Amino acid sequence: MDMLKTFEVKGKEMQLPVFFPDATRGVIRSIDSQDLKNAGTLGLIVNTYHLLSQPGPSVLKHLGGVKNFMGWDGWIISDSGGFQMFSLIQKNKSLGSITKNGVTFHLHSKGGRKKYQISPEECIQIQFDINSDIMICLDYFTPFNAKDDEIKLSVDLTIEWAKRCKVEFEKRVKARKLTEETRPKLFGVVQGAHSKPERERCAIELEKIGFDGYGLGGWVFNNEGELDLDIIEHISNVTPSNKPRYGLGVGNPQGVVDCVRLGWGIFDCVLPTRDARHKRLYVWDKNPDDIKDIFTEKNWYSYLYISREKYVRDNAPISEFCDCHACKNYSRGYLQHLFTIEDTLAFRLATIHNLRMYSMLMEKLKESF
RNA sequence: CCAGGGGUGGCGGAGUGGUCAAUCGCACCAGACUGUAAAUCUGGCGGGUCUUCCCUACGUUGGUUCGAACCCAACCCCCUGGA
Numbered sequence: 274m275d276m277l278k279t280f281e282v283k284g285k286e287m288q289l290p291v292f293f294p295d296a297t298r299g300v301i302r303s304i305d306s307q308d309l310k311n312a313g314t315l316g317l318i319v320n321t322y323h324l325l326s327q328p329g330p331s332v333l334k335h336l337g338g339v340k341n342f343m344g345w346d347g348w349i350i351s352d353s354g355g356f357q358m359f360s361l362i363q364k365n366k367s368l369g370s371i372t373k374n375g376v377t378f379h380l381h382s383k384g385g386r387k388k389y390q391i392s393p394e395e396c397i398q399i400q401f402d403i404n405s406d407i408m409i410c411l412d413y414f415t416p417f418n419a420k421d422d423e424i425k426l427s428v429d430l431t432i433e434w435a436k437r438c439k440v441e442f443e444k445r446v447k448a449r450k451l452t453e454e455t456r457p458k459l460f461g462v463v464q465g466a467h468s469k470p471e472r473e474r475c476a477i478e479l480e481k482i483g484f485d486g487y488g489l490g491g492w493v494f495n496n497e498g499e500l501d502l503d504i505i506e507h508i509s510n511v512t513p514s515n516k517p518r519y520g521l522g523v524g525n526p527q528g529v530v531d532c533v534r535l536g537w538g539i540f541d542c543v544l545p546t547r548d549a550r551h552k553r554l555y556v557w558d559k560n561p562d563d564i565k566d567i568f569t570e571k572n573w574y575s576y577l578y579i580s581r582e583k584y585v586r587d588n589a590p591i592s593e594f595c596d597c598h599a600c601k602n603y604s605r606g607y608l609q610h611l612f613t614i615e616d617t618l619a620f621r622l623a624t625i626h627n628l629r630m631y632s633m634l635m636e637k638l639k640e641s642f
Numbered sequence: 643c644c645a646g647g648g649g650u651g652g653c654g655g656a657g658u659g660g661u662c663a664a665u666c667g668c669a670c671c672a673g674a675c676u677g678u679a680a681a682u683c684u685g686g687c688g689g690g691u692c693u694u695c696c697c698u699a700c701g702u703u704g705g706u707u708c709g710a711a712c713c714c715a716a717c718c719c720c721c722u723g724g725a
Contacts, residue, residue, distance in 0.1 A: 297678050318677070356677045368679095380679090409677075462677085488677075500676085521677035528676075543678045550681050551674090582670065612681090620681065 275514035276536040276642065280486075282348070282406045284454050289517060289538035290638050292529065292631045293318045293350055294546055297357075298327065299343055301546055301628075303620035306345040311598060312625050313632030316347050316406075318541040321399050322354025325389060326380050330402035338404025350541065351405035353396050353462075356490075356521070359414035373430065375411065393437035397459075401445050405457060407539075409488060409521075410438040412462035417492045424466045431464045431490070432478045439482050458485035460519055466491050469507050476511040486517040489537065493523075500528045502535065509536040526555065526574055526634055533638050534568045545631050549623035552580045552612055555630040557594040561637050568641065574630070577605075579623065584609045597629035598622070 280287040294301055294309075296317040301309060309317070319339055324330070328342075336342045340349055358376045362369045369378035375392035391399075396411040413430040415423065439459065446456045461479035465471030479487060489508060495501045500523065512518055519539035520532045529540050545555070554577045564570050577591060590600035591608065599608065599622035611619035 295678060302678090302681085320677080323678085350677090352677050354677090357679090360677095361679070364679095412677095414677090490677080492676090494676080498674095519677090524676050542676050543680090544676050547675065547678065547680065547682085551683090552681090553673095553675085576673095578673090615681075617681080 276533070276538050277515060277517050278538075278642070280458075280517050280538070282458055283456075287348060287406075288315075288639060290529075290533045290635055290642070291315055291348075291539055292635050293348070293539065293541040294628055294631070295320075295541055295543045296343070297543075298323045299339055301624065302550065303617060304624050304628075306343055308598070308621065308625050309345070309628065310347070312628040313636070314347065314628050315632070315635075316349065317343075317345065318350040318352055319403060319405065320352050320354055320357060321396060321403065321409075322357050322378070322389070322391065324351075324403055325354065325391070325399055326387065330399045333404075334402040338402070340404065348407070349403075349405040350407040350519075350539075351400045351403045351409065352521070352541075353400075353409045353411040354391060355396070355411045356414050358391070363416055371413070373433075375434070393434040394441040397438050397441040397445065400457075401449075407458045407460060407486070407519075408442065410435045410459065410461050410484075412464055412488075412490050415464050415466040415491045417466075417494070419466050421468070424464075424468050424471050427464045427466070428471050428475045431462060431475060432482075435461045435479055435484075436482055439484070460484055460486040460488050462488040462490035462521065463508055463512065464490045467501065467504055469504065472504065472508050473511045476508060480513060484516070486519055486539070487512040488519040488521045489523065489532075490521060500524055500531060502531055505532060505537070506535045526631070529631075529634065530567055530638065533642060545627035546624050548576075549627040550620050552578055552623070554579055554591050554623055555627055556592040557630070557633075560594045561633055564637065566641065567634075567637055579605065579609050580612055581609075591626050592630070595626065595629060595633070597626045599626040600629075 278289055280289055293316045294314060297320040299319055324333060333339055333342060340346065355376060358369060358378045369376060375390065378389045380387045380389060393411045397408065400408040411434045413427040415427040442459045461484040463472055463475045463479065465475045489505065493501050493505060509518060514536065517539055518537045520537045522542055523529060523532050523540050524542055525544055556575050556577045558575050559573050564573060584605040587605040589605055591605060592600055603622060608619060608622055
């Protein structure tokens with residue numbers, strides 16, 4: 274499958290494939306931008322909805338956008354916030370509602386109940402305040418067990434909103450006098466759940482509108498809980514190969530490898546950071562330098578549950594083939610101790626390690642593709 | 643020595659005649675987590691051919707009772723006051 278290898282954004286080359294950990298609220302929990310850089314992380318994704326509620330777009334604008342705010346000079350993608358609000362509203366209908374004009378969301382916070390309304394236009398406006406490198410259109414998330422009419426509705430609205438996002442995007446680019454060189458990129462999101470015709474329709478209509486890249490939307494898992502590679506491959510086939518494909522929310526290490534093989538170049542996922550906080554660490558079972566073909570390799574990594582008693586006296590690093598700050602300086606026994614006494618350093622070291630595992634994987638994939 | 647209180651599964655700690663192999667928490671074991679309301683959640687956790695079945699268990703020994711972790715007696719140990 275053809276895949277773009279480099280992608281020029283604001284005058285700089287983004288090397289693909291690349292993995293963006295989720296700094297949803299403008300931070301990767303427990304670590305800072307310097308840690309991220311040292312872990313080989315090249316970019317982060319932040320969430321428009323979360324930043325809208327805190328600190329708010331005007332604060333972000335005032336403080337020079339999210340990069341300046343975070344002290345981060347790598348790449349930034351801003352997600353539309355649609356997915357988050359949709360999935361929360363699905364779990365609990367009292368949290369908000371979805372209309373043809375966008376999403377209304379009620380946030381319960383310490384200040385009480387706040388109401389947020391995000392239309393496609395506002396979604397783009399906020400992303401300009403965030404000042405990200407890649408912006409994502411507001412899309413209509415399709416639930417896992419969606420019926421045909423729901424899938425059709427989600428694709429219809431995704432296309433309609435994408436048009437509105439594009440119009441608003443161009444308006445903002447013009448107003449700011451940005452050029453092809455200096456403007457951010459805008460990605461559309463392909464919905465359509467498990468329906469190949471709907472995925473195809475969505476992809477074709479989005480391409481007519483014209484985007485800088487195309488995202489894999491929805492919940493792309495089969496009944497076994499594995500990535501549905503069949504539908505993902507189909508989406509690759511119906512999206513342009515001269516534009517980057519972005520697997521939103523993908524995935525675990527094997528899932529990322531599988532999607533790169535199918536032509537996807539950008540990824541983000543909460544797993545490495547959340548797993549780290551939940552004491553699940555990634556271990557290379559083979560030296561990545563010795564892996565000939567990562568795409569066909571089996572059993573090349575495994576999970577290490579650091580809280581296991583057997584690691585109390587283990588002086589080895591988390592992973593013998595990892596060069597991260599945690600592995601170079603500390604033992605499994607020490608990290609286990611930090612988790613046991615609930616010191617936040619445990620989160621920091623574990624998060625750095627899991628993110629380094631991903632960045633090493635991306636380096637491996639880059640040389641393999 | 644006297645007066646009170648107490649001894650329950652690896653630990654803490656419920657239970658005070660049958661529905662108790664014994665609530666719950668911790669620890670331990672095995673997992674889950676995929677555009678982050680997640681330092682969260684789920685299952686297991688005496689033994690057995692692991693079962694609506696059996697065995698062994700609530701300090702020890704004996705007793706009362708159809709039936710005891712729960713009642714009685716003696717003994718052993720621990721804690722708190724007083725000599």
